[in-house]
Amino acid sequence: MDGQHAATLPASVAGRTTAVRGRVDLGAALKQAGLAALIAFGLSVPILAFRTDQGPANELILRPRWGLVALVCALVFATRLFVHAFASHRRTRPARPQALATDPSQLSTVQRIGKLGLPAFLGIALTFPIIVYFTQGGLSESRYWVDLGILILTYVMLGWGLNIVVGLAGLLDLGYVAFYAVGAYAYALLATTYGLSFWICLPVAGILAAFWGVLLGFPVLRLRGDYLAIVTLAFGEIIRLVLINWVDLTNGGAGISSIPRVTFFGIPFNSDEGGFASLFGLQFHPMHRIIFLYYLILVLALITNFVTMRLRRLPVGRAWEALREDEIACRSLGINTVNTKLTAFAIGAMFGGFAGSFFAVRQGFVSPESFNFLESAIILAIVVLGGMGSQFGVAIAAVALIGGPELLRNLDFLKRIFGEGFDPAEYRLLLFGLGMVAMMVWRPRGLIAQREPSVVLKESKGISAALVKEGHG
Amino acid sequence: MRWLADPVLEVEHLTMRFGGLVAVGDLSFQAGRREITAIIGPNGAGKTTVFNCITGFYKPTEGMMTLRQEDGSEYLLERLPGHRIAWKARVARTFQNIRLFSGMTVLENLLVAQHNPLMIASGFTFLGVLGIGGYAEAERSAVAKATHWLEKINLIDRADDPAGDLPYGAQRRLEIARAMCTDPILLCLDEPAAGLNPRESTELNRLLLSIREEHGTSILLIEHDMSVVMEISDHVVVLDYGTKISDGTPQEVRNDQRVVAAYLGVEDEEVAVVEAEVGV
Structure with a gap:
């Protein structure tokens, strides 16, 4: 769909001068553009109009920059005018056929992306350390990239976990990071206190997080919508505050350090005789552990995905989606809505717990700082951006939201354009915000908004996002 | 009067109050097994409230609702939570405003x-x-x-x-x-013919009759469309202001003066009598 769109774009721009001039309501366009420029003026006066500098005698002097303000206003004016002309041109064109879902000869967007994108995505994910090894020319050099890959995959897994609660069951959970924290602290405490290995702690952490999910679920399930969101947000904060204040158990704000590192199923990654390297006849390198961590989180994320896909085709998954669509109808069909919501909370929390214990084993250090509200917000943003309920969309969104800002650090060529003093990393939040705004304008229901049916009689047709509800609680 | 001999649902002294408002007051009726029972009445008579009580969406203030399975086992619907009414007692329902996924x-x-x-x-x-x-x-x-x-x-x-x-x-x-996919023994339909054209309405009649014949499901329905009510129902219960004003076969109900008065109002010459009764 987007390719088609891009192809028609130059034609429409070229045709603008000739075809559009007659149709554009110039007065309205000028009025809108003037209004936009006025707003830009109002916003830029306090920000841009004066610059405070230090004078020769250490006094503060104001340097007016009215030229810059005028430039910004003119730019906004011109852009608005252009957008107006472009929009009116688009309106006059015949509407693009929307019959994707009804035309059987054409595959739905999801299916097309799935056909090409999914294997490509999986292939890149599986071979990522190897690709990086060859492109960066060495194990040590690829450290940064593999670390970034681990970070992205952690968020992919968290996004998939939260997707069960938010995307499938339609329960807005703003405190998902609490379960991440429970998982991380479960491993940290069990490993440092009892010396249990990661492979024992991993399921225990998941079960503990699921238990906390149920515990949170019980009191809040009678709430809906905004109220549910606020209570889950509060729950996330409570967990963090307990971690800070229960110093005897959690060591408070100082966190828990020297958490045992991950082992290759019992074989430590060190340079000793019985270590991983000597056992496999390799030259010892600290990167072995990092690459192992990469594949570990990849497997964990794929398990999350596999289980979620499976659950969607089981009655419980269908009940989650039905709950998102209409809770009252669910009750009338004999579905125990309380239990169904609790399973969604518990299973979502369980994957959060797995991801948390992975986080602890990777960092070797956990502190309450890592589990603030911003983390919950980012995970939720990944789910919403990806398209609620879409597994592949969530993965793309995680790459974009976590990898994108990191990528900006490396855009050195921009220095050549904007001068040596330009640091693209300083602008990454700005660009991030811009990207979000663009998303909300063009794909308000997420990157992959179509829903795939969980069971098919004859042929699978994607369901347009317009029909799918977002859930009320 | 088959519905008295073998009722699938027996509603006794059902009362539902919302604060000071009595939506349903001391309502008793029976719905016969393998019969189509229609509940009719003017708007606001409390029909949907009765449905919501039967299907567990409201807990009635007073009264008892007994559902009898074919094997003789009984369920007291007012004591069951909503989802168990559908799953254990096997009562399914549809909604006035369609609630599909x-x-x-x-x-x-x-x-x-x-x-x-x-x-x-x-x-x-x-x-x-x-x-x-x-x-x-x-x-x-x-x-x-x-x-x-x-x-x-x-x-x-x-x-x-x-x-x-x-x-x-x-x-x-x-x-x-x-609703039928839940294998109900009692199917409650809230205005199934609302918004249907005459042809669709006839199709609906055929569907409901075949549900009764082939699946042995008893049907309880709220309906305003009299062509549906009179054609297919075996038993009609008429409500007005939350109380039962008539109960019988479609023929009996059609000729009941109270029903006519509730639907159409009273005749001119009777106005004086009614006014005297209320004391105007």
């Missing part, structure tokens, strides 16, 4: 209705996730059952379309089929 396909809607048996077949998800047990077989038979109903309501060609895309009449039929 619009973002799910027609087939998915019918599978959600078979949630509980499928849940057991999937070993409460634990076995299903691991792929052991007879879930695949159970799902196949659930799809077969859904197919049966789709053929019956003439929607088999649209099985893979989202339910929200269906035209209004088809959505009404689908909601009935979805």
